[in-house]
Amino acid sequence: MYMDPTQHIESLNTVTWAPQIETLFSCFGSRDSVLIMMDPDPDAIGAALAFKRLLWHKVAAVSIGIIRPIRRLNNLAMVRLLRLPLVLLENERTIEADKFVLVDGQPSHNDFFSRFHFTAVIDHHPQNATIEAAYVDVRPNYGATSTILTQYLRAAQIVPSQTLATALLYGIKTDTRNFERHTLVEDVDAFRYLFEFADHNILEKIEISDLSLADTKFFHKAFIRKHVVKDRIFTYLDDVPSSDILVEVAEFLLKIHDINWSIVSGIYQGNLIVCVRNAGHRKDAGRLVRRAFGAIGCAGGHESMARAEIPLERLHAIIGDLSSTSIEMFVRRRLSPFKKY
Ligand SMILES: [Mn+2]
Structure with a gap:
């Protein structure tokens, strides 16, 4: 029996969703110091970098915080090869920021997250609790948060740098397991768009780096x-x-x-x-x-x-x-x- 390899990729059958980019930007001011938080897997890292890029020149400072150390070797390779500036948030008292953003997760997912009041939350996990934030975009049918952020970049007419495109592409690839699970046409679309901007040599090295000496x-x-x-x-x-x-x-x-x-x-x-x-x-x-x-x-x-x-x-x-x-x-x-x- 012939099986269409793409049959599991459903289509939303809706008009291409336009991110509310102006509404999102209106939540931030030029004096704000923003901390983007996440539990670091490749999708979360890609999404956080994209969010940082969206805020470039729009706020005073942006940093990206991770709530646990990265141990998976592929992910360590990603951070090193792409020279990603991630800060380990060991203690919330040392955090100096006036606005907080959460990507690829929700405040209820983690005790650490639940202590913050977020300005924006963007995620693709099922939503099981109400989210108190000025801006919330949760799309559980999406394969990756990186897909959602790629749409934001495109809506803001920002062409991703090679580093950003590589991180987003790897995020989509890992969360959809190379399109073998929860995948939408939107994920494939984002992948196709990012493909030409990414560094495929670095991507290949990240993907195969899973053994230690x-x-x-x-x-x-x-x-x-x-x-x-x-x-x-x-x-x-x-x-x-x-x-x-x-x-x-x-x-x-x-x-x-x-x-x-x-x-x-x-x-x-x-x-x-x-x-x-x-x-x-x-x-x-x-x-x-x-x-x-x-x-x-x-x-x-x-x-x-x-x-x-x-x-x-x-x-x-x-x-x-x-x-x-x-x-x-x-x-x-x-x-x-x-x-x-
Ligand atoms: Mn994810």
Whole structure:
């Protein structure tokens, strides 16, 4: 059956929405010192930069504050490569501004936000509480707040700089997962508009920067210990610093030609964690993991990704010795392509 890859992209079927740009500008004066706040993910960062650009030459000062440190490596790459001026708001008493703006979030989303009285709130999350602000624009059907801000820039006839366009483009790409989820024609439109202004070399580096140097030693171990049975590749990594590294390795191993299943396991916080990725036209990762481990631990997932967590005491009761070899063999036997359930 032919599936239109863009069928999930709905259209609002309305006249192109014109942002109330003059109403927004009337909320700010030339003496104002403005702080734009957000919980820093790429969409929020893009939207905040765009808001700052809108206020350029219209107010006395604008700064952008983030309410927690950025840890995701792609996002750190974004901030460093684009040299973004973000300030960590550790303590609200140190904040000196007379007007506050919130993007990609709502005051009720967070204790930190709820302490402020905002002049403007622009967001795309579902609205579950009334928002007290002079200017509110919440559009829950939009894929990204960066899309909304791109419309504001266009309404204000501001051509985005390369840095701004790159940040907005990356914001739209991450929040819509490259248009695989909650996407409107408006998101695609904003993407198309920003595309020609963005720095695609920097964007590419941001998108692929998801490994730290320390992670590479787990890849090394994964390659040394790999074991292939039919179209399944297994590897066991002993203790890992977080379960994320199991995901990274499992996704990487799926790139191997003729491999349809990658099964990467390790010990984290007293549990054996088994991370499974499945590619190909018959995908069943969730079902396989539930059958193999459902009775002894927590197991589940989707068609293409699944995981199981088995407490070590439980594992000890089943296999006795908890050496690398016996744990490795246990996972391999449970997920063997020859095993019949
Ligand atoms: Mn967002």
